[in-house]
Amino acid sequence: MSATEYDLELDARGLFCPEPVMMLHNRINDVQPGGVLRVVATDPSTTRDIPRFCQFLGHELISKVEDDDLFVYLIRRGQ
Template sequence: MSESISVDVSVDARGLFCPEPVMMLHSHFRDMSGGQVLELIATDPSTTRDVPRFCQFLGHELLRQTESEGEFHYLLRKCE
C-alpha cells in the first residue's frame, strides 16, 4: 500500500522546457519552509535528469518520481 504524502505546494510546469522547470523549483523552494513537500508536474523529459540533480546538489529529498502518458510527476521535500 502506497504511503499518502501531504503536498504543500503544487507547481505545473507542463509545456515548459529546460531550464524553466528547475528555475520554478528554485523560486518556490525559496518561499517554502524546511520539511514541506512540493509536487512538480512537467512534460519536458530533461526533468528526469535535472530534478534529481537539483535535489542532490541542494540536499533536498526526492520522494517520488513517476511518468505517465508523457507527464513527469515529482514529489520533493525541502531540506530543513
C-alpha cells in the first residue's frame, strides 16, 4: 500500500502518551469500516500502544514505519 492510499490522517506529532492513542480512538470512528487511517506520531510509546490498540479493538495494523523520530502507521478499521 503506498503512502497515498488512505482515507483519513491523524497527525499526533509532538503529543505524548496517552494522547496519541486517545486521539486515535476518536479518529478511527471517522473512518468507514474497511477504510484506512494514517497515523503520524513522534512518541516512541506508539510503537507499543498502537499495535495493542489495533489488536484489542479488532483493527488491522497494515504497516508500521519508523523514520528517525517519526512513526507512521496505516490502520484498516475493523467492523
